[in-house]
Amino acid sequence: MKSRARAGLNAFLSRRAPPATQMRGTVDLPDGPLPLVVRRHPIARRMTLRLSPDGAEARVSIPRFAALDDGVRFATTRADWLAAQRAKLPRPLVIVDGGTLPFRGRVLRVTRDAARPRRPEVDGAVLWCGGPVEGMEGRIRRWLEEEALRLMTADVADFCALAAIPAPAVRLSRAQRRWGSCARDGTIRLNWRLVMAEDAVRRSVAAHEVAHLVHFDHSPAFHALHARIFDGDLAHANRWLSEHGRTLYAAFG
Known part of the structure; x- marks a missing residue:
């Protein structure tokens, strides 16, 4: 009977879905909710929190046996830190006539001249770009x-x-x-x-x-x-x- 019961228990456990390895949520920041991803990591020994390079989401890694909800709470208690990190992120580069563009360690002045070829060309510290204003950023x-x-x-x-x-x-x-x-x-x-x-x-x-x-x-x-x-x-x-x-x-x- 015991072996039969044990076999039945094993069969039941084998049919159970594996535990979730990640969950999504949000962290409330002063400028609005920030998407959050909590993931179990097979070799993590402690919880770690980081902001994605583009500031689009917070990411928490937790040990494999930790509760995913604990990762959410962990990020929530550090909302001020996340807000400070996001405030430090550089603004996206916007390409406009008269603006600047980093290229090979230098800063070029973007200058549009309708009489020039559409293909951008470097001349000293200037990046010349011809053609219409529309699509200039894509061409560059x-x-x-x-x-x-x-x-x-x-x-x-x-x-x-x-x-x-x-x-x-x-x-x-x-x-x-x-x-x-x-x-x-x-x-x-x-x-x-x-x-x-x-x-x-x-x-x-x-x-x-x-x-x-x-x-x-x-x-x-x-x-x-x-x-x-x-x-x-x-x-x-x-x-x-x-x-x-x-x-x-x-x-x-």
Whole structure:
């Protein structure tokens, strides 16, 4: 009887839906409700709270056995901190005639001239852009992405030559949290917004992903290769991204 009862209990438990791994809610802030996502993390030892890079939602990670409701309460008690963090976020970049645009670590003055070609062109500290006002921001963004792909393809080729490996395909990424990634098939993806950063910063990310083609981890061997092939100040590049990365993520929404 006991074995039969135990078997029945096991069958019942096996039919039960697995526990939820995440839940959504909101946190009330002075300027309105902020969407909230609470997720269980398999190796988390404590609750952690962060604001998404674009300020669109709060995210709480909790240990796997914690209650999801506890994550909601945790975020609610820190509403003031979330409001302060969101207030620090840079404003989205708006492209207008006479405005400014970061490009390769410089600040360009956007200047429209209907007599010029529609394709943007850099002349000193000026970014000339012809064509109608309508669609100007889209034309400039497409130009930035084209420049990003051109520069990043050359960056990856440079570092692959130094690492003595074939250069892989390079694709652009529009991620809001990652500057680069290396897939197991060898494809490298780099965030197009890096074209607005200093050249050395963009190249440091390219070198990082090339090093992953040889060492698919963050072992001492990986760091040694990254340092060997990168031709700049890695500490400065990392510091620049830490200080200015959010501004790049905010660009163009």
